[in-house]
Every structure is written in structure tokens, then in C-alpha cells.
Amino acid sequence: MGIISSGFRGRRSENTALPPGQHETHDFPVLTAGPAPLIPMDTWEFFITTEEGQRYSWSWDDFMALPQEEISQDIHCVTSWSKLGTSWRGVPVDTFFESVETTSDFATAHSFGGYTTNIPLWDLLGGKAWVVSEFDGEPLARAHGGPARLLVPHLYFWKSAKWIHGLELTGEDVPGFWESNGYHLHGNPWREERYS
């Protein structure tokens, strides 16, 4: 136990769904390193490139034609807020990988606007991650990463790259933007992997 602050009561949540050091919020804070990019829809694509140099690409219409799932998940931001039971709609990352051949263990997510974040492939497959285009039944707002963002809810939310453009498969775990700026390479909230 740490230093006791006499007189501090805090506000206990009945919620056992919160990882250590997190508190529940009911709004949806926006945290971004820079301005939100404007993405013309006719040039939008989602790509996957393999370590062999193979490139797979889906246009917006291709993406919309894939089977969509309704997703209800808790999300946890490293800045200590958590939002429980958020609702999304999107395509499991598994679906995109059905035709992709790879022996890579790692991926770098690339966003329109230049943001990157590294995620082990293990954390993107097996029903654990999606490319989502709706939040709460509405098209995803630009401030929250619209038209589409990655959703990897079991890792801290900076791994759920906004304005997702594609996934680059890599042979090793290459630190992305926040991972090069003092944050943890993996980012599991249940193990409090916040900072490097």
C-alpha cells in the first residue's frame, strides 16, 4: 500500500471491470497528438502489406461489403479513464487476413496523417480486433478516428489507431509513435503496461 492521504475518500466504483489504476468516465474524451486529417472517401483504402512485399487493398465499398459485426467492449485509455460497454460496428481483422499469407508475428498500424502504432499479430487476430466505422449506431466522427479506426479493446486505447489506413506486417516489434515517446511497447491495461 502506498502513502495514505488522510481525508481522501475517493469515489468507489462497484465495478470490477476496471483494470488497475483506471477510473470510469461517461463522456468520450478525445486525445490526439495533432490535427484530425481530412480523408477524401474516393481515395480511402485499407491495406495489408506482408514481409514478402505482397500488398492487399480494400476500397471503402469493398470494406462495406464485408460481413459486419456489432461489438460491445470496454475501452481503457492509458491516461486512466475507462469507458465501459461501448458499442461499435465493424469488420474483424481476421476477415481481412483470410486471404493473406504471412509468417510475421508483428504489425505496424499506419494511419492517414502519419500516426503509427505497433501491435503483435497475436493481438489482432482471433476475434480480438476490428476495423470499425460506427460508434453508438452513428458513422464514426472524424475526431474519434472516422471514417474508420482500428479497435483493439484489450490493449490501451492508443493501440486502436484512428483514421486507420493499413497494417504493415514486420518481422520484429518496431516501436510506433507513442511507443517511441515513452509509452509501453505492448500496452496491456490489466498488467498496467503504461510507460516504457
Add this chain to the structure above:
Amino acid sequence: MWQVAEVVGGTDETDTARTIRLRVEGLMGHLAGQHIDIRLTADDGYTAIRSYSVASADMDGHLEITVDELPDGEVSPYLVRNLAVGDQLEIRGPVGGWFVWRPSRENPVQLIGGGSGVVPLMSMIRAHQASGNASPFRLLYSLKSPHTLLYREELRRLERESAKLTVDYVYTRSTPEGWPVMPARLTADTLLARIFPAEENPDVFVCGQTVFVEAVADWLVMAGYSAESIRTERFGGTGGIQ
């Protein structure tokens, strides 16, 4: 990871905001713009963690944060109202390598702060003043009323005495006595008239509440400021992640 910090002083900035001075063993300064995490533990072991921007830090183990009390906050009312000199709490950091100003930068710097979003920007101003860096700094400070102004005396003094800092205030609800313009929400025109032009390639730091930051960043991009030159952080020093 967690270090013990002792409260060694405090100053009321406004009716709701207080600067808290901490001493942390072995702390060696910080990068201007970084934040710390603070952990409070209740007597039954319940803990709460929040992030706060560092307002200043020096090389002898002292660090200041400025906390604005949120009416329904869990931690900020305690920090503003209850915390006393001699109390101890736990901190982690300072952390962050993105929303920071480094004295080696030669570009002019445009700071744009909304409300308590001015805190990490003040840290940059102080680091700039203490350095030999001669690049011009400009702060645009958007605030509701004169009663919510943080660092009042220090900003006044710097405006008078420092050749490398310019401060512009935009009051959105009420103005000081005799202020030349009516209070109004910040607009793109007001903003662009009071900042370094894009041609001068300023490094731009924007910090404030979400709607403020989103609007300002969009106006800047539309006016031709390169997205790469704009760094944003949501107010409260939350490390600007996602």
C-alpha cells in the same frame, strides 16, 4: 516507478485553481510540456490516479502542478481544498516526449491555450525564459473571464520585461474593465489575427478542452499551417494519447 513527493507549498491562482509545489527526491528537471501521474490512497487502500501537466520543475527536486477543481471531480477537489504542506503523495514521471518544447528548437513558437490548457504552455514559457534560446514565443490565451486567469502576475511581468514573449488574451464571457473588445467565443479570424503566420514556420502547441483543441487545430490546417507543425493535448495534462 512510483516516488514519494512531499507538499512544500501552494498558491491559490483563482477561486478554483491552486498551484501545488512538491519536492521529489532525486528529480532532475523535466521536458517542458510533460505530465506526471498522481496516486492518492485512501485509508482503506482504495486508490485513484490522475494525470496533471507539470507547470514548472527545477533541477533541485522541486516540481509544480496547477490543479483546477472540477465540480464533480474525484481527485481535484481534494488536491485544491484538502492537501496541506507536509502531506505526502505518490507521483510517477514526469513523462511524455511529444507535447514538449526543447530549447534546441530554433523555430518561433506559437502557444494556444484554452482555460487551464495554459498550464503545460506556461511550463514551456518558463523553460524558454530560463534558456539562452532567443526564438520568439507567442501565447494566445483564451479564457472565460479575468477571474479564471492563471499566472496573472508572472504573465504581466513577462509581458513588460521579456523581449522574446508576446501574450494575447481572448475573453469569451466577460472582460477586464475597459477591455477594447466585447467578450466572444474564439473564431478562426480572431485566432489567425493573433498568431505567427504560417510562413514563419512556427512550432504550434495547442492545449485545452476537446472542442477547443479540435476547432483550433482544424482552423490552423485550413489556414495553411502544416499538420506536422501542430501538436495538441487535451486539457488536464492527460498525455494526449488517443
